[in-house]
Amino acid sequence: MINFAQTFIDALSLGSLYALAALGIGLLFGILRLINFAYGDLITLGAYALIIPSTEAVATLFIGGWPWFMVIIAVAVIVVAAALLSDLLVFRHIRRADPATLMIASFAVSFVIQNVILMFYGSRPKSVDLWSNLNYQIAVGGLRIPLLQIVTILATLVLMGGLTLLLKRTALGIQMRAAAEDFRMARYLGVRGNLVIGLAFAISGVLAAVASLLLLSQTGTLSQTMGVPLMLFAFIATVVGGMGSLIGAATGGFAVAFASVFLQAYLPDDLRPFRDSFVFGIVILMLLFRPAGLVPTKALVERV
Amino acid sequence: MLEVEDLAVSYGGTIALAGVAISVKEREAVCVVGPNGAGKSTLLAAIAGGVPPKRGRIRFDGKDLVGMRAENIARLGISLVPEGRHVFGTLTVEENLFIGTYAMSDRRHAQSDAEQLLGYFPRLKERWRQPAGRLSGGEQQMLVIARALMTRPRLVMVDEPSLGLAPKIVDTVYETLLALRAERGLTLLVNEQSSDRMLKFSERIYVLRNGRILLHGNTADLQDGEAITRAYFGFDEHDISATSEAAA
Amino acid sequence: MTDTAQSRFLRAALPVLALLLGVTVITALVALLGNDEMALTVTEALVRLIVVVGLSVFIGNSGVVSFGHIGFMCIAAYAAAWATCNPMWKQLMLTGLPVFLQQAQYPFWVAVAGGAVLAAVVALLFGAVILRLSGIAASIATFAFLAIVNNVYSNWDSVTAGVSSIIGIPTVVGPWTGLAFALGAIVLAFWFKNSRFGLMLRSTRDDPVAARASGVSIVRVRLAAFVLSAFIVGIGGALYVQFLGVATVDMFYLQLTFITLAMLIIGGMGSVTGAIVGVFAVTVFVEFFRFLEAGVPMGESVLALPEGSQEIALGIGMALILIFRPKGLTGSRELRLPGLGSSRRAMAPALPTTGATARS
Numbered sequence: 001m002i003n004f005a006q007t008f009i010d011a012l013s014l015g016s017l018y019a020l021a022a023l024g025i026g027l028l029f030g031i032l033r034l035i036n037f038a039y040g041d042l043i044t045l046g047a048y049a050l051i052i053p054s055t056e057a058v059a060t061l062f063i064g065g066w067p068w069f070m071v072i073i074a075v076a077v078i079v080v081a082a083a084l085l086s087d088l089l090v091f092r093h094i095r096r097a098d099p100a101t102l103m104i105a106s107f108a109v110s111f112v113i114q115n116v117i118l119m120f121y122g123s124r125p126k127s128v129d130l131w132s133n134l135n136y137q138i139a140v141g142g143l144r145i146p147l148l149q150i151v152t153i154l155a156t157l158v159l160m161g162g163l164t165l166l167l168k169r170t171a172l173g174i175q176m177r178a179a180a181e182d183f184r185m186a187r188y189l190g191v192r193g194n195l196v197i198g199l200a201f202a203i204s205g206v207l208a209a210v211a212s213l214l215l216l217s218q219t220g221t222l223s224q225t226m227g228v229p230l231m232l233f234a235f236i237a238t239v240v241g242g243m244g245s246l247i248g249a250a251t252g253g254f255a256v257a258f259a260s261v262f263l264q265a266y267l268p269d270d271l272r273p274f275r276d277s278f279v280f281g282i283v284i285l286m287l288l289f290r291p292a293g294l295v296p297t298k299a300l301v302e303r304v
Numbered sequence: 305m306l307e308v309e310d311l312a313v314s315y316g317g318t319i320a321l322a323g324v325a326i327s328v329k330e331r332e333a334v335c336v337v338g339p340n341g342a343g344k345s346t347l348l349a350a351i352a353g354g355v356p357p358k359r360g361r362i363r364f365d366g367k368d369l370v371g372m373r374a375e376n377i378a379r380l381g382i383s384l385v386p387e388g389r390h391v392f393g394t395l396t397v398e399e400n401l402f403i404g405t406y407a408m409s410d411r412r413h414a415q416s417d418a419e420q421l422l423g424y425f426p427r428l429k430e431r432w433r434q435p436a437g438r439l440s441g442g443e444q445q446m447l448v449i450a451r452a453l454m455t456r457p458r459l460v461m462v463d464e465p466s467l468g469l470a471p472k473i474v475d476t477v478y479e480t481l482l483a484l485r486a487e488r489g490l491t492l493l494v495n496e497q498s499s500d501r502m503l504k505f506s507e508r509i510y511v512l513r514n515g516r517i518l519l520h521g522n523t524a525d526l527q528d529g530e531a532i533t534r535a536y537f538g539f540d541e542h543d544i545s546a547t548s549e550a551a552a
Numbered sequence: 553m554t555d556t557a558q559s560r561f562l563r564a565a566l567p568v569l570a571l572l573l574g575v576t577v578i579t580a581l582v583a584l585l586g587n588d589e590m591a592l593t594v595t596e597a598l599v600r601l602i603v604v605v606g607l608s609v610f611i612g613n614s615g616v617v618s619f620g621h622i623g624f625m626c627i628a629a630y631a632a633a634w635a636t637c638n639p640m641w642k643q644l645m646l647t648g649l650p651v652f653l654q655q656a657q658y659p660f661w662v663a664v665a666g667g668a669v670l671a672a673v674v675a676l677l678f679g680a681v682i683l684r685l686s687g688i689a690a691s692i693a694t695f696a697f698l699a700i701v702n703n704v705y706s707n708w709d710s711v712t713a714g715v716s717s718i719i720g721i722p723t724v725v726g727p728w729t730g731l732a733f734a735l736g737a738i739v740l741a742f743w744f745k746n747s748r749f750g751l752m753l754r755s756t757r758d759d760p761v762a763a764r765a766s767g768v769s770i771v772r773v774r775l776a777a778f779v780l781s782a783f784i785v786g787i788g789g790a791l792y793v794q795f796l797g798v799a800t801v802d803m804f805y806l807q808l809t810f811i812t813l814a815m816l817i818i819g820g821m822g823s824v825t826g827a828i829v830g831v832f833a834v835t836v837f838v839e840f841f842r843f844l845e846a847g848v849p850m851g852e853s854v855l856a857l858p859e860g861s862q863e864i865a866l867g868i869g870m871a872l873i874l875i876f877r878p879k880g881l882t883g884s885r886e887l888r889l890p891g892l893g894s895s896r897r898a899m900a901p902a903l904p905t906t907g908a909t910a911r912s
Contacts (some may be wrong), residue, residue, distance in 0.1 A: 003629045011666040035688075048550050063421060072670075089871075093875040094878075097878065099688050100615075100617045103617065103691065104813060104817060104870075105870075107810060107813070108810075108871045109867070109868040109871065112864050112868060115864045115867065116860070118859070119858050119859060119861070119864070129389060147641040160898070174399050174403065175403065175406055175407075177392070177395060178403050181393065181395070182390055184374070185372040186392075186403070188353075188354065188374055188383070189406065189451065189455060190404050190407035191404075191406070191407055191454070235692075236696075245861075273707035277703045277704055280699050281696075283692070284681070284697075287689045287692060288682070289684070291685070
C-alpha cells in the first residue's frame with residue numbers, strides 16, 4: 001500500500017535538494033550564460049573536504065568531526081574558493097565566447113576536479129558518518145518522517161528566503177538581477193562585471209556546499225562522481241523550470257523531484273530501474289514543446 | 305573633451321570602422337549621421353568600452369580609454385544610451401533608475417537627482433513600482449535617458465533616440481536633452497538617421513558611411529542639406545532625377 | 553590554371569590523399585617497429601580516430617555540439633557484442649536476447665555493419681525529433697540522450713548484463729583493420745563535407761537566415777549529418793569491443809565523451825584534419841603522461857607523477873586551447889598543400905543548380 005502523504009514528503013525533500021542545486025546552476029546561467037557541468041563536482045568536492053586525504057576505504061573525519069555550524073562554514077568556504085578559482089583561471093578568459101564553448105570549458109573543469117579528487121583520495125568509494133543521527137525518524141500523524149528530510153526542506157526554505165532578500169533588497173542583488181538581464185547594459189551603467197560574476201559563483205558555491213552536506217548525510221558514501229546525478233537532475237530542473245529564471249529553477253527542482261518520486265512509487269516493478277530515463281525524456285519533451293520552461297521569463301529571448 | 309583618432313573596429317572579418325576621427329568639445333551637441341550599417345553604433349560602443357578597437361586612440365579629458373573596462377569608463381563620466389532602449393524589464397522603474405548609482409562613490413545626491421529628473425519625466429513617477437518591461441516605447445526611452453543621467457555623467461551619448469518612436473515623443477526627448485544640457489552643462493553626442501532633427505538639434509555634424517567619416521562641419525554651414533545628402537547616399541538629388549529620366 | 557572538373561577534383565583530392573598517407577605511414581611505423589603494447593595503443597587510437605572523425609561530420613558541419621554520440625557508440629558496440637560473443641555464454645547470461653542473436657555467432661563484418669546500421673537508425677529517429685531545436689537546446693537534448701542510453705543499458709540486465717560486462721568477444725581487430733576503417737571514415741567525412749548536404753549544412757551554421765531563405769531545410773541537412781556521423785561512430789564502437797574483447801556500459805559514458813570531444817576541440821572542431829590532428833596530439837600527450845606516471849628512473853630513485861595526472865593535464869590542455877586558440881590547433885581549417893592554388897576554390901564543388909541561389 002503506497003502511502004501518498006509519505007511519498008509527498010519524500011518528493012518535497014528531494015525537491016528541496018534539487019531546487020538548491022538548480023538555483024546554483026540557474027544563477028550562473030542567468031548571469032553568465034554558462035551551463036556549468038562542473039557544478040556537480042563542486043558538490044563532490046565539498047563532501048570530500050570533510051575527510052583527511054587518503055586512499056583508504058574507511059574515511060577519517062577531519063572537518064567532518066567539528067561542530068555542525070563550523071562544518072557548514074568550512075565546507076562553504078572551500079567550495080566557494082574552488083568556484084571562484086574556476087572563474088579566475090578559466091571562465092574569466094572566455095567571457096565573450098559562445099555558450100557551446102562555455103559548456104565545453106565547464107566540462108573540462110569538471111574533468112579536472114574529478115581527477116584531482118581521484119589523485120588525493122583514490123577511486124574507492126568511502127563510507128562516512130556525517131550527522132547520521134538525522135536519519136532518526138519522527139512520528140507525525142500516522143507518518144514516519146526522517147528528521148533529515150525536515151532539515152532539508154527547512155534549510156532550502158531558509159536559503160531561498162535569504163537569496164530572495166539578497167536579490168530584492170540589497171544593492172548588490174539588484175545589480176545582479178540587472179546583469180542577469182542585460183549584462184552589457186549593466187556595465188555601461190557602472191555595474192562591476194567581475195564583482196557580480198564573482199558573487200554569483202560564491203552564492204552558487206554556498207548552495208552547492210549545503211546540497212553536498214545534505215546529500216552526504218543521506219547516503220553516507222563518498223565517491224568521485226557522487227555529485228554528477230544531482231547536477232544532471234538540477235540541470236534538468238533548470239531546463240524544465242525555465243533557464244535564466246530563479247523561480248523557474250526552484251520550481252523545476254520540485255517538478256523533477258515530484259516526477260521522479262511518483263514515477264518511482266507508481267511505475268510497475270520491471271520499469272522502475274528506468275525511472276531516470278523517463279525523467280530525462282521529460283527534458284526532451286520540455287525542450288520540444290515548451291522551451292522557455294514552466295515559468296517563462298520575459299528576459300529570455302534566444303537563450304536556449 | 306573627447307578626442308577619437310584613427311579608430312578601427314572589426315567584428316570577426318567585417319570591418320565596422322576603418323579609421324574614424326571625431327572630436328567633441330565640452331558642452332557641445334554633436335550629431336553623427338549615416339545610413340544603417342555605417343558604424344554609428346559601433347563608434348559609440350567603442351567609446352563606452354563595449355567593443356575593443358583594433359587600433360586607434362580615444363581620449364577623454366586627456367585620458368586614454370582604449371582597453372578600459374566599460375564600467376570604469378562609465379565611472380569617468382561617460383554615459384551611453386544604446387540603440388533599442390535596453391531597460392531592465394524585470395526590474396521596476398525605481399530600480400532601473402537607481403541602478404547606476406550603486407557603483408558611485410558618493411550616493412548622497414541620488415535621491416534628489418531622481419526627484420529632479422522625475423520633474424522632467426512625470427510619467428515615470430506614475431509607474432514607479434511597475435516592471436519596466438510594461439512601459440510604452442516612449443516611456444522606456446525617457447526611462448533610459450533618466451537612468452543614464454543618474455550617474456552624473458559629463459558626456460551623454462545617445463544611439464538613435466528616435467528609432468521606433470512617434471515623432472511627437474521624439475520631439476520631447478530632444479527638447480529634454482537640450483534642457484538638461486543647459487541646466488547641467490552636459491556634452492551630447494547623438495547618432496541619428498534622420499537629417500531634419502539633427503539639423504535642428506546639433507551644432508556640429510559628422511557624416512559616417514561604411515566605417516569612414518565623409519564629411520564634418522558646423523550645422524549652420526550645412527543648412528541646405530545637399531552636401532549631407534551627397535555624403536550620406538553617395539550621390540546628390542540631381543543625380544537621382546537624372547537616372548530616373550534616363551531609365552524612362 | 554584551367555579549372556576543369558578534373559583538375560578541381562584533383563586539387564581537392566590531393567590533401568585528402570596526403571592525410572590518408574600520413575595516417576597510414578604512422579600506423580605502419582608503430583605497428584611494424586613497435587612492440588605489442590604500442591600496437592594496442594595505435595589500434596585504440598585508430599578506433600578513437602574513427603569516432604572523432606564521425607563526431608566532426610556532425611559537430612564540424614552543423615556547429616551544434618553533441619554530447620550524445622558516445623551513446624551511439626554504445627548501441628553499436630553492444631550490437632556487435634551480441635552478434636559475436638559465445639552463444640553458450642549468451643544463453644546463460646543474456647536471457648533477454650532474441651533467439652537469432654542468442655543462438656548464433658556472426659562474423660566480423662556482420663557485427664560491424666549491424667552495429668553501425670542500428671546506431672544510424674536510432675540516430676534517424678532521435679534526430680528527426682530533436683534536430684529542429686536551436687543549437688544549445690539540441691546540445692542539451694543530446695546530453696539527455698547519452699544519459700538515457702546509459703541508464704537503459706545499465707539496467708536492462710537480461711540483454712546487456714547490466715553493470716557487469718559482456719565478455720568473450722573475439723578480439724579480431726588489430727592495427728591494420730583499424731587503419732582500413734579509419735581511412736574509410738576519413739574519406740567518407742571529406743566526401744560528405746564537400747557534398748551538397750555538407751555545403752548546405754555549413755551554410756546553416758554560418759548564416760541560418762540566409763540558408764533558410766535559399767530553401768535549405770535545416771532539419772533535413774542536420775539529420776543527414778547526424779545519421780552519417782552516428783554510422784561512423786557506430787563503426788568505431790563495433791570495432792572497439794572487438795578489439796577489447798569486453799563490453800561494459802560505463803566505458804561509454806562521460807569519460808569517453810570528454811576524451812573524444814577534447815580530441816576534436818583541440819584539433820579543431822570544424823575540419824576533418826582537425827579531428828585527425830586532435831586524436832594524434834592527445835594520444836601522444838596522454839602516452840607521454842602515462843610514461844611519466846609509470847616512473848622515470850633518475851639515478852637511484854624513480855620519478856613518477858601521481859595517478860590521475862594525465863587526465864588533469866588533458867583537462868588543463870583543453871581549457872588552454874579554449875582560451876587561447878578556440879578554433880583548435882588547425883584553426884578548424886583543412887590541410888592545404890602548397891603550390892596547388894587556393895584550396896578553398898578547389899574544395900568547392902559545383903553548387904546545386906536547383907533551388908538554391910548562388911551567393912558570391
